Amino acid sequence: MKDNNYRKKYSKIPVVVIIFNRPDKTKILYESFKYYKPSKLLIISDGPRNSFKDEKEKVDQSRKVFEKIDWECEVLFNISETNLGCRERIISGLNWVFNREEKAIILEDDCIPSEEFFTFMELMLSKYQANKKISSVCGTNFLPDWSKTKNSYLYSKYCHVWGWGTWKDRWEKIDFNLDRLDEIKKTKFLKGYLGTFRAYLYWHWIFNNVKKKKINSWAYIWNFTNFINKSISIIPVTNLLSNIGIGKNSSHTRSLPYKYITAQESKKKLKFPLKYPSNLLLDF
Template sequence: METPVTFIIFKRPQTTEKVFDAIRQAKPTKLFVIADGPRTDREGEAEKCEATRAIIERVDWNCEVIKNYSDINLGCAKRVSSGLDWVFNNVEETIILEDDCIPHPTFFRFSEEMLEKYRDDTRISTISAQNLQFGRKRTNYSYYFSRYTLCWGWASWRRAWQHYDLTLKLWQEVQAENLLHDILIDPKAVSYWRRIFQSVYNNPTATIWDYQWTFACWIQGSLSIIPNVNLISNVGVGPDSTHFTSSQGFSFINMSMQAMEFPLKHPPYIVRNVEADNFTQKTVYKATTLNIFKEEVKKRLNYSTIKK
């Protein structure tokens, strides 16, 4: 496979190995690896990071491996965003996988074909592996268009990533002009995302990195490509995960996958699927925010108890 693959890793050798095996099957000729450093206050984390990085040394196919490893812990937001800045400074496009998201083998071909077809079409910013419609078929084509940048397995171009801004410098102007209403229409969705973006703006490095990516794509008026079948499964939820220690309340964890059929059937138009997006907003994002809040509270309480 000629398309470069970017692999984001940290401290989980068990899940990293599973994703690595999927990458090995695809045999990309170029592999970028982004790794964060261990946190000094977490016992045993340095050893876990070392064991995770050792998996990358097992590349046994014709592949140029290019590493960007941090000696210190930058945190999810800074490490992923700075790592992807580095990748897109080196290549025009890439497929991106994190260490807990196992792709279906057909995801690589699907991404490669989509990257080529929409390479110069600035209406499209992201190609996703995720389908969160839970079996509901939204189109008779191989994929549909969405405003949501689903990032558990995705692909994109330098031309799109150049708009990413970790600190959301444009948020105050977007807020003052009430542009979220123009983007989302639904007042409940506007209220939901306003709270998220304001929180990110207040403390951009305390969050995960992908809210800023959603913001960047929305203010450019771009769309995502969503496959008509789910091509990714997140297996990383557990006691050793950074954000979610339990899958309770998350129906999109450990989702089953289905093969993409080829040749692809391309839609003859580029129009957002409103029905699918409304479903995603109502069923996925409300649950996500509520559970993130609960998980963060639980972690802070547990950590305070340990410190005492």
């Protein structure tokens, strides 16, 4: 089956949008959908923080972006009137999504997809739906100079959640409270699985602080779940997203320790039809 005939056979996959208090970025994300025109949008929105002046207005403005869609589309909202925070809001929101859907594409308000992103996600989420070793399909690649493969995508133990997708049965495995962390620390499983002592120390530090709620992150919890289940993520050979939220006003990513090349800046484009790996072996 040729990739360019793909959409003639398969219906579009529901798209999840996670928004908060950035209506300007939410509008840019909305505009990027006019190429793909999802037939179903599920909007997850956290409530405003009482201590932040004018935040309620910004939250309301962000929600209004998706109240009037100018193409045929079912829009569902999952709104919290109180502020739950990044970790609880996104996990509870995705629980709501996967109580309804078998698979979904997930985008936060600052993750702007390229035209190739949605085709890639459709192909991968359908191709690997029955392969339970694969937990996630990612749209972001942080290694733009990767040249060790002629294939269209890589296999990784790490999941990049700047534009990604998964399936209901994989999401249901999430260890929301990191209940297995103490067990994993005793067996030193991560030391062998991650491959280096430096990675082992780094991730134990991360997971300890997430469990103590010193780090308010859902993405680290998802990576922990993938690690302990030896799950694999699919990474495209080139970045298919442009994150426009990096900077001083970002909740988590105010800067990066490396050169981040957005999909717009990248000279490498994902070509179709895709070149599929012959073996399911980890690249990194």
